[in-house]
Amino acid sequence: MIKKVAILANGGDVAGFNAVIRGIVKTAENSGVECYGFIDGYNGLLKNDYVRLSTAEAGNAEGILPKGGSIIGSSTNANVFNYKVVNEDGSVEYKDLSDVCIENVKKDEFDCVFTLGGDGTQKSARDFSLKGINVIGVPKTIDNDVACTDITFGYNTAVSVAMDAIDRLHTTGETHHRIMVLEVMGRYAGWIALEAAIAGGADVALIPEIPYDINRVAEKIKNRQKRGKEFSVVVVAEGAKPKDGDIVVENVRDNGKGVDNTKLGGIGPVVAKQLEALTGLEARNTTLGYMQRGGTPTAFDRVLSTKYGTAAMRFALEGKFGNLVVIKNGKIDYASLEDVVGQNKEIGAVSGNTAVSNQRKVTMDDDLVKTARSVGINLGD
Numbered sequence: 001m002i003k004k005v006a007i008l009a010n011g012g013d014v015a016g017f018n019a020v021i022r023g024i025v026k027t028a029e030n031s032g033v034e035c036y037g038f039i040d041g042y043n044g045l046l047k048n049d050y051v052r053l054s055t056a057e058a059g060n061a062e063g064i065l066p067k068g069g070s071i072i073g074s075s076t077n078a079n080v081f082n083y084k085v086v087n088e089d090g091s092v093e094y095k096d097l098s099d100v101c102i103e104n105v106k107k108d109e110f111d112c113v114f115t116l117g118g119d120g121t122q123k124s125a126r127d128f129s130l131k132g133i134n135v136i137g138v139p140k141t142i143d144n145d146v147a148c149t150d151i152t153f154g155y156n157t158a159v160s161v162a163m164d165a166i167d168r169l170h171t172t173g174e175t176h177h178r179i180m181v182l183e184v185m186g187r188y189a190g191w192i193a194l195e196a197a198i199a200g201g202a203d204v205a206l207i208p209e210i211p212y213d214i215n216r217v218a219e220k221i222k223n224r225q226k227r228g229k230e231f232s233v234v235v236v237a238e239g240a241k242p243k244d245g246d247i248v249v250e251n252v253r254d255n256g257k258g259v260d261n262t263k264l265g266g267i268g269p270v271v272a273k274q275l276e277a278l279t280g281l282e283a284r285n286t287t288l289g290y291m292q293r294g295g296t297p298t299a300f301d302r303v304l305s306t307k308y309g310t311a312a313m314r315f316a317l318e319g320k321f322g323n324l325v326v327i328k329n330g331k332i333d334y335a336s337l338e339d340v341v342g343q344n345k346e347i348g349a350v351s352g353n354t355a356v357s358n359q360r361k362v363t364m365d366d367d368l369v370k371t372a373r374s375v376g377i378n379l380g381d
Contacts, residue, residue: 002317004034006050006110009070010041010078010117010124014142014154015297016305017070020116023309025053025061031317035061036110041075042124045113046083046097048104065302068295070116077253079120081127081348084254096348098131105133112316116140119147119340119359120260120351122324126337127347129322136316137324137337138308142292145189147342147358148335149326153308156300158185158292159195165288166200166233172284173231179221179275179283183268185292186237187260188353189361192292193237194368197377203232204378206271208239208247209362212380214271218278220378230281236271238264239353240380260352265289307332 007024009017021037028035035053038044051072053061064071077084083097105113112134115125118141125135139146142158162184173180182202186192190207197205204220206212221232241247250265268285276283297305304327311332312325323334342358344351351357362369372379 002031002033002111004036004108004110005112005114005313005316006036006038006105006108007053007072007114007116008038008041008045009072009074009140010115010121011074011140012076012142013069013074013293014140015068015157015293015295016153016301017074017116017140018064018067019297019302019305020138020140020153020309020312021053021071022055022061022064023306024114024313025055027310027313029055031313033313037072040073041117041121042078042080042101043075044073045101045104046078046080048108050108065306066296068297079124079348081124098128102128102131102133112136112321114138114312114316118143118152119145119357122146122337123341123344123349123351126322126341129337130347134316134321135337136312136321137340138312139324139326142185142192143187143189144191145187145359145361146324146340147360148324148340149328149360150330151304151327153301153305154293154297155191156304157295157298158192159199160298161292161295162192162196162235162288163199165286165291166196166202166235169286170201170233173233177230177281179232179234179272179279179281181234181236181268181272181275181283181285183236183238183265183285183287185288186239187264188239189359190237190240191362193235193240194362194372197235198368198372198375200233200235202235202377204234204380205372206234206236206240206380207362208237208241209364210379210381211241211243211245213243214274214278214380217271217378217380218275221275221279221281225279225281234271234275236268238267240267260350262352
């Protein structure tokens with residue numbers, strides 16, 4: 001019987017975190033279950049730092065539906081299975097501190113831990129599941145790259161922000177006869193770039209799944225010039241790369257082993273400079289960055305997040321642990337965390353763009369690709 005549960009939010013922040021938390025808490029309260037939140041993701045689980053969550057009058061989970069970010073914080077550098085520890089002498093070593101987390105869960109008498117996060121978060125959730133902890137994951141990321149689900153919460157809001165930016169860049173480009181390049185997030189998946197390009201009426205969309213030929217892009221822009229259109233809008237995913245080239249890396253962080261330390265960024269200015277040289281048109285780049293993560297969630301994400309949160313709590317009451325709440329064919333369902341991590345079976349192993357990663361990426365037979373091509377969006381190939 002479920003009496004006491006905990007939530008942790010992990011990874012980069014997204015709009016919808018709080019809506020999921022609210023959905024879990026409200027459903028828990030309606031079932032007589034106490035709900036708590038670990039502060040700052042897996043770091044809070046390791047430190048056993050948590051707070052009671054409540055939607056009662058003046059409660060901390062009341063009125064949070066439209067609020068961006070996470071009221072219980074989050075962390076992007078906490079792989080507790082391979083945790084970076086700085087010793088008193090300044091030396092650094094990596095330790096498996098997962099057993100400390102497990103003892104905390106047992107000591108606190110939590111019957112289930114909800115893990116709100118992307119592929120790395122759910123990889124750790126699967127590892128905890130193997131070690132006997134009752135976990136249920138909820139798929140979060142603006143990148144929309146979590147396996148086994150049709151869509152992640154936070155993604156729609158990010159696309160909407162990118163679309164709004166395209167609309168604004170369109171008018172500037174048309175006025176000044178320029179090529180307007182917009183660099184968007186997405187890591188190694190092109191979902192944001194592709195869907196935003198379609199929604200915003202962009203002329204080019206460069207995504208990680210299709211290595212691009214800059215000359216083909218320039219040809220598209222020149223053809224527009226011949227038809228009297230002296231401007232173009234180009235959307236570039238941060239993980240896009242040229243044929244026979246590689247991704248542009250802004251920085252390599254030291255957030256510990258077992259996490260993706262590569263910070264992508266910088267492809268937009270590269271593409272803008274190349275297109276300016278090839279077409280003779282002035283080109284300007286805008287990197288949208290963290291604007292895509294912040295702010296209030298769209299109506300779609302508020303509903304999706306609420307569906308995810310309420311379903312997660314219902315599945316806990318039904319004892320369906322070791323699973324990820326998903327959307328399949330438009331309906332709430334669940335998938336085994338084993339299926340979610342795919343071949344990434346080693347406990348504490350690196351998540352992200354590796355040979356064993358199980359990230360959901362754009363395929364060439366996806367409706368978005370077909371739609372983009374049908375309306376004349378150049379994909380760089």
